[in-house]
Amino acid sequence: MRTSSLNEVGIGGYMCDKLGWILIEDFLAKTKGRVIGQVRSDARIRTYSANYKFEEVADNRIAIQRIDGSGDRIEIKSRIPIDRELVAFFGLYDGDGAKGAEKPTSPGFIHVNVSFSQREPNLVRFAVDQFRRLFSHQISFTFSLGEDSAYFMAGSGLRQLENHYGGQLPDPIPLQDLRPILTPADKRYLEEPRRVHGTNEEHLAFYYQHKEIMQRILTEQKMKELRSTGIILEKFDRVTASLRRPFKKGAREPGGSSRSDELHLGGLNGLGELFLKIMYELGESILTNTQQSPQGLVRWNDCPSNLGEKIDIQDFFANNPYGSIDNERPVLKICGTELRGQWPRSIERVLKPNFRVDPLFAYASGLYLAEGATPKNELFAMYSRRPKGLSVEFTCSEDEGISIMLKALSHIFPQKDVMKAWKIKVGSQYFPELVTIGLKHGVPMLRGGNSGDGKLRTMEISLALKSWALESFPSIQPFADRYSHVEPTGAGVARVHFWASSSLGKWLFPLMMYTVFHGTVTNPKEGFIID
């Protein structure tokens, strides 16, 4: 067994505060190159597997490729040192990264391509840096902006399109002139009913008449945004736009946006399964606080909770650049055994005086930046202006995510403060199920709010789902009495959403930002890109 020494030169060539190792070569040798595992996401349990061949190359590196020779061959370190940025990156990928697409011919089995969905420029830059640290320059990036073409039918999208044509759109061309022969997808589109103004023929004609121009506008927009983030495109990196037929991506009305930003990785074909395995082994060992991950792919230098930088909370908020918000700092004082802190114009909170940036907090920080409900731009802007809406809210369809987040909050706050209340969000796909549950209790499903996405008014349905949530998400069981309601939403499986007092945000977010970005951004007031 190899031993590790402290302060070894890490991936990317800089000195890192090592927490442990990803033992790629040892793992592949032990499993004879076979990688197999389960992905639990969106209430689905799916299997992935791949067989790899690997060989040692120079400088303690190994070359890995699928055993059948398909996909890419990539060289990586045989043992990858883990620092907290890498842990945070996997947390971020857990939230925003692709977990694989189901094979149409084998339900329940997935193939995995590494890609990442995120728009926030600082997070995209962080992810790109981490991918390059892991895989050096053997990989390339395709930055893709996806949009519903209905965006260009009204509002700012239409204005951009008009500007492109010199102020006015050309006269509409009939669909039969644009596409004399329709594709099967076109035919399906024309047959589908949708509750929007105008006809399917008109919408499809609009799409084909302006498709190239719309794509060009989106590509230029993405290029401009990337330039502002400071991401330098390398030789094989590309920027593309992916445009969907009107209303097929999620726009609810002309001019409505359903933008998505994807980061696809080239050069990693066939290696997605290994990447996922690393992420899940890392996450599992963090959650169970064990020095070695279930299959030994990850080995920490100690129990994960004993690792990481120790922070004196009083000192952090008094002196650290990350501990200041809009040039203000809180007042902290010890009262008996308690540390109490108060930000200007905020309520006093009890805090734990000593805090450790352990792997769990690092993973949770990345995961929250990906999935937390707090407006991301506020998290990056809070160092240079007064932030708005620093709510602490988190939604997840798996217990692991909820559990990690609750544990991270309890690193800083007393257990009673980490959750104010929780609810169950249910996407429209499962409204028929909610109606059935209502009927089983003799009542109709009464929605709340103007558009119906407020608090469900039917208590019987909310109460009927409480035991489902407590069983599916055991980590919320201590907070069973804080269950508030079911909330119908646009899309998604049934999932738990919890929130804590917003006044916790000013304590939590500076520590999370420090955890993720301290290694790359020394001065948070100037180092982040702000809209």
Added chain:
Amino acid sequence: MIEFPFLPGARIEATQLNKAHRLWILKWLAEIEEGIEQFEVSSSICLAGLIAETWIYGRPKTDWIGIMREYLEKDDLPLAYSEEYGKRLFKFNQWKQSPVHAIYARWWIERTIEAEERDWAQTIKNYIQPSGWIYNPDVSLTNTKTRMRTELFMSMQMGCEILKTYEFEGIPTDRLVAATISIPCTGYVSAEYFRYRALQFLGATEQMVTGIEKTLNKLQIQQGFADFSVEDKIDDYMGSKKRITRDVAVFSPIATLYALSLACNLSVPKDLIEEWKSRVKTHLNNDPLGIPALHMRDLAPEFGDGQTIYEVLAAAVLLQTH
């Protein structure tokens, strides 16, 4: 005979019950008794409680009207939930609500036990919207387009049933009929059943929308019927089918009662109806409590209960009358 449209065919009198159903209902009655003593009660519990007690004992044994007057009334309006019941959810301030089904529960119980009836028709009249739909906007301002179809039709049926006892005095019934037929066939058996019953009370069943037979065929599953078809889960805006490979519609005695009631009233061939009846009876005779719960994709915990008081009552009706 007093009718209870929520359970078509149910007799409100002492009833011979399958042993499994009887035991299940007795257990449920014992559970709600505890809740009621803590003032935790809902209008739907009162309705089911009255029917369950009548079936088991031949008469209601609980002072349901007293409970409704004491815990389920505020500002002269029936409430769906008592204040204590509202506390079952954390800070759920919306517990104080008077939807149509709460008015209906009060009205139906008053009539059934021949208590002094209040003029609930006036309340229902106040709930009639310019669109012709009947609902209480104070419960929620949700626009008609995003209200659930079953809610709209169930409230229409309940409202019309109350209004009919007053001969629709001063009500332009055409407006109610127009609203009731303003939505094409929904694909949900409960929605179509309540639509049909509303039209019955309005004396306008000839206006019933088409496509019900096709819907019933789609909603058939092994043991009986489900309320919805998984294949018909379509996004309202995108128009495309949802990812439904893991979704499963399950047998529901209530949905089956509605399907059979619709089938008997529409032009479904009798031999087909008999086949459906026979299939569900066989299932319930073999397994009286074989009422499965829904699931959220691959997750093992049940997504809501399978057996509930209304489902067990419906299963008993299916065994008695079909």
